[in-house]
Each structure stands twice: as structure tokens, then as C-alpha cells.
Amino acid sequence: xxxxxxxxxxxxxxxxxxxxxxxxxxxxxxxxxxxxxxxxxxxxxxxxxxxxxxxxxxxxxxxxxxxxxxxxxxxxxxxxxxxxxxxxxxxxxxxxxxxxxxxxxxxxxxxxxxxxxxxxxxxxxxxxxxxxxxxxxxxxxxxxxxxxxxxxxxxxxxxxxxxxxxxxxxxxxxxxxxxxxxxxxxxxxxxxxxxxxxxxxxxxxxxxxxxxxxxxxxxxx
Amino acid sequence: xxxxxxxxxxxxxxxxxxxxxxxxxxxxxxxxxxxxxxxxxxxxxxxxxxxxxxxxxxxxxxxxxxxxxxxxxxxxxxxxxxxxxxxxxxxxxxxxxxxxxxxxxxxxxxxxxxxxxxxxxxxxxxxxxxxxxxxxxxxxxxxxxxxxxxxxxxxxxxxxxxxxxxxxxxxxxxxxxxxxxxxxxxxxxxxxxxxxxxxxxxxxxxxxxxxxxxxxxxxxx
DNA sequence: TCTTGCGACATACTCAGTAGTATGCGAGGT
DNA sequence: ACCTCGCATACTACTGAGTATGTCGCAAGA
Numbered sequence: 032x033x034x035x036x037x038x039x040x041x042x043x044x045x046x047x048x049x050x051x052x053x054x055x056x057x058x059x060x061x062x063x064x065x066x067x068x069x070x071x072x073x074x075x076x077x078x079x080x081x082x083x084x085x086x087x088x089x090x091x092x093x094x095x096x097x098x099x100x101x102x103x104x105x106x107x108x109x110x111x112x113x114x115x116x117x118x119x120x121x122x123x124x125x126x127x128x129x130x131x132x133x134x135x136x137x138x139x140x141x142x143x144x145x146x147x148x149x150x151x152x153x154x155x156x157x158x159x160x161x162x163x164x165x166x167x168x169x170x171x172x173x174x175x176x177x178x179x180x181x182x183x184x185x186x187x188x189x190x191x192x193x194x195x196x197x198x199x200x201x202x203x204x205x206x207x208x209x210x211x212x213x214x215x216x217x218x219x220x221x222x223x224x225x226x227x228x229x230x231x232x233x234x235x236x237x238x239x240x241x242x243x244x245x246x247x248x249x250x251x252x
Numbered sequence: 253x254x255x256x257x258x259x260x261x262x263x264x265x266x267x268x269x270x271x272x273x274x275x276x277x278x279x280x281x282x283x284x285x286x287x288x289x290x291x292x293x294x295x296x297x298x299x300x301x302x303x304x305x306x307x308x309x310x311x312x313x314x315x316x317x318x319x320x321x322x323x324x325x326x327x328x329x330x331x332x333x334x335x336x337x338x339x340x341x342x343x344x345x346x347x348x349x350x351x352x353x354x355x356x357x358x359x360x361x362x363x364x365x366x367x368x369x370x371x372x373x374x375x376x377x378x379x380x381x382x383x384x385x386x387x388x389x390x391x392x393x394x395x396x397x398x399x400x401x402x403x404x405x406x407x408x409x410x411x412x413x414x415x416x417x418x419x420x421x422x423x424x425x426x427x428x429x430x431x432x433x434x435x436x437x438x439x440x441x442x443x444x445x446x447x448x449x450x451x452x453x454x455x456x457x458x459x460x461x462x463x464x465x466x467x468x469x470x471x472x473x
Numbered sequence: 474t475c476t477t478g479c480g481a482c483a484t485a486c487t488c489a490g491t492a493g494t495a496t497g498c499g500a501g502g503t
Numbered sequence: 504a505c506c507t508c509g510c511a512t513a514c515t516a517c518t519g520a521g522t523a524t525g526t527c528g529c530a531a532g533a
Contacts, residue, residue, distance in 0.1 A: 057509085057510095070383070071383065071384060072384055073294075073295075073296060073380075073381075073384055074294075074296075075294060075295075075296030075297050076296050076384065078490080078491060078492080079491080079492070079493085080490095080491075080492095088510080088511085089510080089511055089512075090492090090493085090511090090512095091509085091510050091511050091512075092509075092510055092511080094492095094493075094494085095508090095509065095510060096509095099492080099493080100491095100492070100493090130472075130473055133472075152383075156380075158444060159294070159377075159380075159444065160294070162291070162292065162373075162444070163292060163293055163294055163297060192472070195472075200473070201472055201473060202472060202473060205463075205467060205472055206463060209460070209463055209464065209467070210467050210472050212441065212442075212445055213438040213441070213464055213467050213468065214438065214472075215441070216437050216438040216439070216440065216441020216442070216444070217434040217435065217437040217438040217441070217468075218437070219437065219441060220433065220434070220436070220437025220438075220440060220441060221433075221437070223379055223380065223383070223437070224433055239430070242426075242427055242430055243430065243434055246426060246430070246431050246434050246471070247434065247438075247471065247472075248471055248472060248473050249471040249473055250467070250468065250469055250470040250471025250472075250473075251351075251354075251413070251416075251422055251423060251426055251431050251435075251468075251469060251471075252351055252421070252422060252423060252469050252470055252471075278481085278482095299518080299519055299520080300519080300520070300521085301519075301520095309482080309483085310482080310483055310484075311483085311484095311520090311521085312481085312482050312483050312484075313481075313482055313483080315520095315521075315522085316480090316481060316482060317481095320520080320521080321519095321520070321521090
């Protein structure tokens with residue numbers, strides 16, 4: 032019970048300023064291992080013991096910081112979304128026409144997917160879970176919160192695309208909402224097929240990301 | 253063991269000509285319910301008892317026709333892929349330039365996604381599972397087989413796009429493989445966000461499908 | 474007509490795995 | 504000397520896949 036409150040405090044702390052202790056390291060380490068396990072074996076397919084084993088520890092350590100398996104999953108998801116948001120927000124705030132901004136946003140999104148495969152694969156999984164009715168009452172609150180963030184994320188693209196239509200850099204007549212769902216789908220799907228080559232340089236990653244973004248903006252014809 | 257062989261025979265029968273008995277109905281009914289359960293609660297989140305309950309029956313009925321839960325899942329997946337393949341193959345065989353064919357193929361794919369939400373959601377889930385290392389030796393054989401079909405499916409798009417580049421209807425310079433992964437991602441992502449409106453007519457569905465296809469071919473700019 | 478066999482399930486188990494808990498325990502700070 | 508943090512250990516209770524066996528109806532042969 033005291034434990035329980037501590038977790039929540041923790042969540043807000045990490046979201047705010049980084050605590051300069053070993054605590055943050057320990058939590059981050061757990062999140063990293065959890066992200067890998069969830070990515071490789073899925074949420075239900077991963078047992079807490081799996082994560083613990085990967086940590087070289089036992090359940091005790093995990094349950095000391097997280098109330099439940101679901102809580103752990105959501106925290107990984109949240110971190111993944113945070114990284115996505117940061118990257119896209121940053122790209123969006125660098126001026127240009129609507130079309131240019133959109134291009135940079137998609138590119139940033141793609142690059143983040145490629146550089147955080149584990150976390151972002153969990154994010155994609157979480158979006159899937161939204162359909163899933165199999166959630167306890169309390170978990171649904173967390174899920175809804177995350178889906179709200181997800182929605183705001185999507186709105187960033189919608190707004191920028193509308194901006195592009197206003198300044199003439201994006202063609203009119205297209206259903207903006209549908210177009211955004213399409214391009215986000217294309218990028219999110221990278222979680223399925225993209226695997227970093229062992230010798231892949233950041234420059235090569237950037238090239239792929241740019242290519243994906245250009246295709247979504249300009250099409251193939 | 254005799255049971256086991258029966259299942260396999262069965263699979264080939266259903267893939268060939270329809271048997272005009274109650275057997276096919278019973279199996280199809282199970283597949284339908286399983287597709288819904290897997291879609292709503294995920295593979296691991298669905299218990300055989302869940303499927304049975306939805307059928308208004310018990311485990312016995314399911315295990316009479318399927319060796320294991322995994323087998324059931326794969327059979328649903330296979331059916332979903334079959335429907336996709338049929339639709340896309342049919343669209344591809346209707347002439348036109350490479351670009352036109354590609355447009356029709358994407359449209360057919362999208363429409364199939366919208367008209368078979370449960371089965372196709374399972375297909376998407378199955379593609380996810382390919383990453384998952386958590387599969388028993390024998391299951392991996394089935395999974396690999398399905399991934400092979402999946403790969404041939406993807407190749408249909410790749411070939412058609414190359415055809416389009418040859419006849420000048422698709423622009424050169426684009427990485428064909430990457431482009432195909434992008435557009436397939438956009439369409440597959442429909443499994444996440446698309447829900448048929450209660451009063452949605454087939455014509456409206458067709459419009460959405462066409463729009464999605466056009467966006468992928470022409471881009472937004 | 475009887476019965477014999479089998480197909481199509483239902484019932485009643487087993488048992489391994491797993492989320493979550495309760496408690497122990499050493500180290501470091503005060 | 505004590506107390507709390509940061510875990511490890513040792514449970515519990517339950518779920519859920521798979522199995523073994525029973526049962527009922529029907530169809531074909533004798």
C-alpha cells in the first residue's frame with residue numbers, strides 16, 4: 032500500500048526531472064528488459080519471471096517497483112510514446128511549409144521506430160490491445176490515458192497536414208484523417224519488418240527513414 | 253493419432269472443393285468464433301474455453317477438430333490469407349498499366365480487410381507472432397509456411413510495381429521493396445482503426461478502400 | 474429389427490505454469 | 504543500535520492447455 036503510492040510518485044518523478052540516483056538506473060534497467068521481453072514474446076506470453084531472468088534477478092525486484100505486470104507494460108508503453116512525441120514535436124517545431132514539416136515529422140517518427148525497436152514495438156502492441164476488451168477495470172483507465180496521448184499524437188499530423196492544405200503545399204480533396212491513418216500505418220508497420228543490420232550506420236538509418244517519409248508524402252506515381 | 257491425421261486430411265479437403273456436409277459447417281463455425289475471440293482478446297488472451305463458450309459448446313467440440321490452440325489459430329490465419337490472396341490475385345489479373353493494377357490490388361486488399369475484420373485482424377496478429385520466438389518446434393513449421401505465403405503475397409505487389417516502372421506508369425528511383433512494405437503497412441493498419449459503421453453500405457466501404465489505395469499510389473502532395 | 478460401430482461431441486479430470494503475496498535478510502545510513 | 508531500502512526466497516491460489524473417457528444418435532450390416 033505504501034509501496035503502491037511510491038510507484039505513482041515515481042512515475043511522476045521520472046516524467047519530470049531525472050532523479051540522479053541508482054533508483055532511476057534500476058527502474059530503467061527493468062524497463063529495458065521488459066521492453067525486450069514484451070517485444071519478443073508478447074504481453075501475455077511474457078511472465079514476470081522471464082523479465083526477472085533476463086535481469087539476472089527475481090520477481091521481488093520487479094514487484095518492488097511495479098504494482099503489476101500490466102503496470103509494467105504500460106510504463107514501457109509510456110516511455111515509448113514519450114520518445115516518439117519528443118522526436119515528432121521537435122521536428123514539427125522546425126518551420127517550413129506544411130508539407131515540409133510533415134515530411135520531417137514522418138522521418139523523425141520512422142527514425143525513432145528504428146532506434147528504439149523494443150520500446151516502439153511495445154507501443155504498437157499497446158495500440159493493438161486497445162481493441163482487446165480483456166482488461167480489468169483499473170487497467171482500462173491507464174489504457175484510455177495512453178490512447179488519449181496516442182490521439183493527440185495523431186492530431187499533430189492532422190493539424191500539420193491541414194496547415195499544408197492552407198498554404199498550398201498539400202493537395203486539397205484528400206480526407207485528412209484517412210491520409211494520416213494511412214501514413215502512420217506505414218510507419219508503424221516498420222515495427223514488424225525493420226531489423227537493424229549489425230553494421231548499419233546512423234546515416235543509413237536516416238536514409239531509410241527519409242525514403243519512407245518521402246514515399247508517404249509523394250506517393251509512388 | 254487417428255484424429256490427428258483426420259485434421260490434416262480435413263485441411264486439404266476444405267482447401268480444395270467444399271464438402272457438402274455438416275462437417276464443413278461445424279468447422280467453419282468454430283473458425284468464425286475463434287477469429288472473433290482472437291481478434292478481441294489476442295491469441296494468448298483467448299482460452300479454448302472462451303471459444304467454446306462463444307460457440308455454446310465445450311472444449312470437446314474444438315479438440316475434436318483441432319489438435320491444439322495453436323493449430324486453431326493457424327487455421328484461422330490461413331483462411332484469412334486465402335481470402336486476401338483471392339481478392340488480390342483477382343484484381344491483379346484484370347489488365348491495365350502496372351500503376352492501375354497496383355491501385356486495384358491495394359483497393360482489393362483494403363476492401364477485404366474491411367469485409368473480414370475478424371479474420372484479417374488475426375492475420376495481422378500472426379505476422380506479429382513471427383517475431384515471437386516463443387513457439388514450439390512443430391508450430392514453427394506452420395508459422396514458416398504461413399510466412400512463406402505472406403512473402404509470396406508481398407512479391408505480387410513487388411512484381412506489379414516493377415511492371416509499372418517498366419511501362420512508365422510508376423516512377424523510377426524508388427526502392428520498390430521499401431515502397432511495398434510502406435503501402436502494405438498502411439493497408440494492414442486498417443485492422444487497427446477500421447470498424448464498420450452499423451449503417452455502412454458496401455458502396456461506402458468501396459469508397460474508403462479506393463481512397464486509401466489512391467493515397468498510397470499518389471501520395472498527398 | 475436388432476446390434477454394432479462410429480462420428481460428434483460432453484464431462485471430468487490432470488498438471489504445469491504463473492500472477493501476486495508474505496516474509497526474510499543483508500547493507501548502509503543515522 | 505535501529506531502521507529502512509532494495510531486493511531474494513518461499514510460498515499460495517488459480518488459470519488454462521491438453522487428455523481420457525463417457526454418452527447419445529444414427530447408419531449400415533446381419
